[in-house]
Amino acid sequence: MAYGVTDGQPMVRTRFAPSPTGELHIGSVRTALFSWLAAKHAGGQFYIRLEDTDQERYVAGSTRRILETFDWLGIRLDGGPDHATLRRMKTDEDYPGALEDGSYQGIPGPFIQSQRLPVYQQWAGWLIEHGYAYRASETAEEIEHMRAEAMARKETFRFREEMRLRTDVRPDEPHVVRMRIVPRQGVTRFHDLVKGDVAFENANLDDQVLIKADGFPTYHLAVVVDDHLQGVSLALRGDDWLSSAPKHVLLFQYFGWDMPQLAHVPNVLGDDSRKLSKRHGATSVFELRDQGYLPEAVINFLSLLGWAPGEGDEQNVFTIPELISKFDVNHIGSSPAVFSPTKLDWLNGVHIRRLSEDDLTQRLIPIVREAGIALDTAEQLDKLRRAVPLIQERMKTLLDAVPLIDFMFFDIAVPTREALTGQKMDEAESLEALRQTRDLLAQLPEFENAPMEQAMRALADRLHLKPRQLFTIVRNAVTGKDVTPPLFGTLSVIGRAATLQRLDRAVGVLER
C-alpha cells in the first residue's frame, strides 16, 4: 500500500484531478470524498490537481468553483488553495495562487497541468528515445478517412504505427507523439482495488496520442507522469477510465516506475437509474447547499453511495471523524449507486438534530434573512434563538425553518370564521373559548410554556372541551396555520402583546 516515502515513513497520498470544465458533478465529488477519506484514514495526504490540458473545454471560473466545493464540504487540502484567500475571490477569478506554488506540504507542484508542459515534453522525449513512443504527422482528416475505411470493412479502427502515411517525422514539423504498445501481443493485467483483477489484450489497445499537435499532453501521459512525480500512492477515479487503464499501466512499466494502487469507482446514477444529470435536480453540491442541506449530511450521504463499513457494522449515521476512522477503499462496492433524495432528507434531518442550538441558530441566520425576515436587532435574533429548539426536530432541510417561524416575526392574515370554529363546536362556543383564553393569557403571571399549558388545560376542562378542540382554534387564531411547532412554546416566542392582539382580532372575527 505504501508507495511514496516522506521522511523515511511510508505515506498514503491521494489526489483528486478534475478538469476545469464547469460544475463539479456529484459523482465526481463522491470520488473526491472517497480519495480524501482514504488518505485521512491512513494519516496521509490529499491534494488537488487541475487537469486543464484541453484548452478548448476550459471554462473560466470553474477552478474556483471546484475549490469552493471542497471549502464548503470542509475538506481541507494538503496541496492547493488557501481557503481564506479563496473566500475573498470574485466569481470570475480563477487559478488561486496557492495552486501555482512550486510545492506544497512536500508535494511537488505546480498543480495545474498547463503549467507543467516542459515536464510532459521531457518524458515524452524519454519515451521516444527508448522506443516506447514515436512521432506521427497524420492530420485529423487523414485519421478520419482511415477510420471510415475501417468501418466500411466492419473492422474496429485502431491507429497503429504501421499505418503511418509518413515515416521519419522530424521534431520540427507539426506532429503528435503516440505511444507504442509493447509488446503488441500479450495481455496487460492489473489489480484494481474495486474491480479486482482486470486483463486487456494488448492487441486491442491503440497507439494512443500522448502529446497533441499543440504541444499539450493528453490525459494519459499527464496522469501517469504527475501521479508518479507527485508521489500518488492510491489513485481513485471514475470507472469510465477503466478501459484506458492498461495504457497507463504500460506507461508506468515503460518508465520503470512503481504503480500507484488503482481504484475505479462506479458512477452515481439518478432516480431513473441513468447517469445523474441536470434533469435530476441536484447535480452539484451548491444546489444541495442552496436547498438547505448540511455539509455533514451531504458527506455522510455521499459516503454511503457505494460504500458501507461492512464486516457486520450496520451504522448509517456517521460524523466525519467516524468516517475517517472507518473508511476502507476495499469496501467500496463495484456496482453503480442511485442517488436517493429521500435518504438524503432523512440524514439531513438527523444531522440537524445533532447540531447544538447555537450552531443551528448560526446556520439559520443567513437563510432566514434570505427569506425576507429581518434579524437586525438583538430582539429579533433572540426570537430566532428561542424558536430554534421548537423547530429543530421538525426540519429536514434548513429551508424548512422559514414556514415554521415566519408568523413569529410577521403579522398574520386575519383568520376565517371556519378556522376559528373548533371541531364539534359552534361559533358561539368557539367565541367564548377564545375570549376566555384571551383573559387567561392576559392575566397569566408568567408568559411561559409550562404555566401556559397548565392553565390552558385547566381552561379546556372548565369549558368541557378536549385540549385538541381548544388548542386548535387558539393555534389558528394566533399563528394563522394549522401546523406549527408546539403551541405554548410558540406563543411564548411570539410574546404576550402580539398573542393578545391576535386573539382580540380573532374574537372580533367571530363577533361580526
Add this chain to the structure above:
RNA sequence: GCCCUCAUCGUCUAGUGGACCAGGACGCGGCCCUUUCAAGGCCAAAACAUGAGUUCGAAUCUCAUUGAGGGCACCA
C-alpha cells in the same frame, strides 16, 4: 461491431461455500406516544436477474444467457 465492467428488498447496502426459509438503513403501511406537525418507540410487507455446472451443501465458485453501464478522440 469490438473491448471492459456491473447484477441481493422500490433505494443504499451486509453477506467472501454451511451460522441466510438472507441482516441493517431510507422510503412505504400499521400501532403506540401526542394540542397540530415532527421526533421517538414497536410491528409488518419487501430481494439473491435467468439457466446450467462444481459441491454433501451456493447469494457466495465456474460458464452461458439476459439486462444495464462504460470505452473504442490530437476530451478528460
